[in-house]
Amino acid sequence: MKSILIIGAGQFGIHIAKRMSQLNCEIMAIDSNEERINTILPFVTNAQIGDSTNADFMSSLGIPDFDVCMVTISDSFQDSLETTALLKDLGANKVISRAQNDVQEKFLLRNGADETVYPEKQTAVRLATKEASDDILDVLQLDHNLNIYEVRVPRSWNNRTLAELDIRKKHNLNVIAVRIQNQLVLPMPDMVLNIDDAMLILGNMKDIQKAF
Structure with missing residues (x-):
């Protein structure tokens, strides 16, 4: 059973959580928005409201314990980029980040992402x-x-x-x-x-x- 951290509980994050739940993964979801956390809660093992760019908050999650960390933030590329870099600094085993254009994809790969997903492309x-x-x-x-x-x-x-x-x-x-x-x-x-x-x-x- 893989342990997954999903950061960003928008539609993309919810679809990932639903499928990974069906595949019997252990999932934690993080988002700064309480409404989005409530929406994704039925599909995850645990969920927390918090700022993924805050080093103290992220450190408390035990980032190295997750097999994969997925950054699915869609409404702020700055937050996505900072979160990606922070995850790597905190010892994440694997970071997969969502990109919405070619420039974002390049920056994410240069700043800690092991892999990017580019759904629109x-x-x-x-x-x-x-x-x-x-x-x-x-x-x-x-x-x-x-x-x-x-x-x-x-x-x-x-x-x-x-x-x-x-x-x-x-x-x-x-x-x-x-x-x-x-x-x-x-x-x-x-x-x-x-x-x-x-x-x-x-x-x-x-x-x-x-x-x-």
Whole structure:
């Protein structure tokens, strides 16, 4: 069971808390606003009202005891930046901070964040990639080049085996799973593809566009 500190109980923080609660994590939430704390309280193990830029208050929480500290403050970048730096000074094991633009992302990484999340950008990239092609059903961005794409099986691949198609050699793409009737199945060389199926493919956008 992981121990998580969420700093900032806005909508983004609440969504994280809900999901991590379902995953049986131990969660503490911090926010300066009592109303927001009351909203997130049902989804966390503990919650406190306090100023995350106050060193004495943050020290009292035992920051090194948390596996991950998440800074999800959205209404003040100054507070987000100060909190990120303070967490690192207090011995945080891992700090993940929310950014709302490229400049914020750079500053957070330079000032203590081990990782940043950029929801608006990630959502925009995902939506644009999906809607740019009828064959791409979804995309999970791993980095700037390598992603996991869920794609429809092309008609030209219908009733052909993965071994016969030799997708890795011909298209520089790796099929990591096949979705058959909403169930993911590990791909085998003798698996016969059907146009009603979908594939999860690891690769870059350039190779995906060539193949589909």
